[in-house]
Amino acid sequence: MSDFTIKVRRYQPESGDPAYYQAFDVELDPTLSVLDGLLQARDRDDGSLAVRCSCRAAICGSCGVKVNGQSTLACKTRLEDAQAIANKMAGDSLEGNAPIVIEPMGNMSVIKDLITDMESTHWEKFRRVTPWLIPDGAPPEREYIVSQEAMVDVTQAVACIQCGACVSACLSLEADPDFIGPAALAKAYRFVGDPRDGRTTERLFDLANDPHGIYDCTHCFSCVEACPKGVAPMDQIMRLRRIAGHDHEIDDLNNGRRHELAFAKNIERYGTLDESLLLQESYAPGVKAKLKPTPAAIKGLLSSLPTAVRGIRTGKMRSLKKLIPGIHPKLPGDSQKRVRAIYAHSEAHREELNLYVLGEDE
């Protein structure tokens, strides 16, 4: 048995008072969970403390909260681990133990204490991606026959328990509340990757062209870190981008595919990045390229000009080589040839190693 102090963010809308933090002392085995701590505080000190939970075994996905700022399941976080992080974040000057801070999930409105409104953020976005199978044509007389590899490919996305921890952690959602978000997009991959689904192209076209779709993910890994089931939603979003841009050649309105192709081409040509060329080609690839600039792309390019002018003024971009797209030093010796050979091989192969399937991840 050990003593812990948990500091819980309380909020009761009917009271008319603003949110406040309340500390509870709990006494539990350190290997027990933060949820056990919350339930003890509720039983011993304040029966009005609102927390949602059910299975207590990281299966039902009910007890999503933030522990020391990190979105997670309360039942899957040990008190001793939460204590170690609380102490670390408090810094070297700390004496004794810092309180374990428990808050409701982010990016959602709070109904009471630790209970958030999953409907208005999570479930609404979830429905946005048409989260059910739409097969082509009439169903077969008996079951669908699917290869095992094809289904193994979507098992990672299938593992989602809808707890909302990734939605809570998402940093794009903080900046853009309209972003479809990690949980819903991971679910979108679950159907894009399913060989029984007949609307793959339509799904991809929709998600690539929506300004709040797959190209609105800022690649911050917060959802990967938060997910208690190893779904790695961001990895699923990147797969959606790969499939939309490469396999389906969807030339989206967000410059997503253009940017990706411009970057890849840039390195094939020079080995290291020529930012000026990247900027230009992300918006408006050369006339020889198949892609033509859209009005949105031209607007994007023009809006970058003030930044470029400032860079020239401070000397950041004084060198001609940095200013003129396409005048960029190549790698020495035959290195550039080697890089091109790697491209020739990899673009033909496109092998993907899924560590989740391999069993390397959880």
Next chain:
Amino acid sequence: MKLAYWPGCVSRGFTPELHGSMALVAAKMGIELVTLDRANCSGAGVIAEHNQELADCLNARTFALAQETGLAMMNICSTCQGAQSESQQRLDADDAYRAHINDVLAEEGISYEKGKHGWTNKNFLWLLVEDYGLDKLSAMVTRPLSGLRIGPFYGCYVLRPKKRLGYDDNPDRDVYLERVITALGGEVVEYDGARRCCGFPVITMNKQTSLRQAGTHVGDAIDAGADCLVTPCPLCHLNLDMQQPEAAKIVGRDLGLAVLHLPQLVGLALGFEPKQLGMAKHIAGTSQVIERLSGAAA
């Protein structure tokens, strides 16, 4: 200390002051850097998004070139660290996959060997704390950063995902910037943005989402009383510094906060002049930092 050195692309492109200040600081600290001039871009996550095998081949090539030198490898870019660690995780996880990638490198006569002589790839921040040592660094300080209020800004790629980035063995990597700031005599400013995203990866795709992030974090740091931010990531620097005037428009408030590269902050404490460290090249003015330091010296 002698290290193979991968400077990355942006440190020699739009943030030349980073590469320049690293060279000065390394020499002063007695770190000999062997630049991997034949190595290629890490892909910054974008090439992995385009073609995973391509990203892994390109990074395996850089690792192989580093291993040829017989030295551990240092980078000065969080994004390189993240993209390279992602490839390394896959390469190390599966012998057959690694062999397949090495077949592609065989033409050049090089190969990446898992765990060769305890080979590591670390960014300057991790190296500073884990290998160089903060006591040793403190002892070298000739201009303590006393009175300078500094907000740490990590960049996502050295924070997450923890398992891939070696947090099992080094769990405190997400508080190293605070420790370095303290070791240099500076004052750590706590604000919301330290471990959030700068927004750079979507700058060409959704400028609003991108610059709202950068602008919010810079604003929060100003409100918390910071004189400057410090970051180990040049791509964060692009959004936080180079785009700062644009970000200010999007968040609808005045900004104007200096953003220093990590080697610049170390360089100031080791006695280099702001101009030597390329601070005049920044978009957000650095005069408040310089005034604060000259005040401390007086």
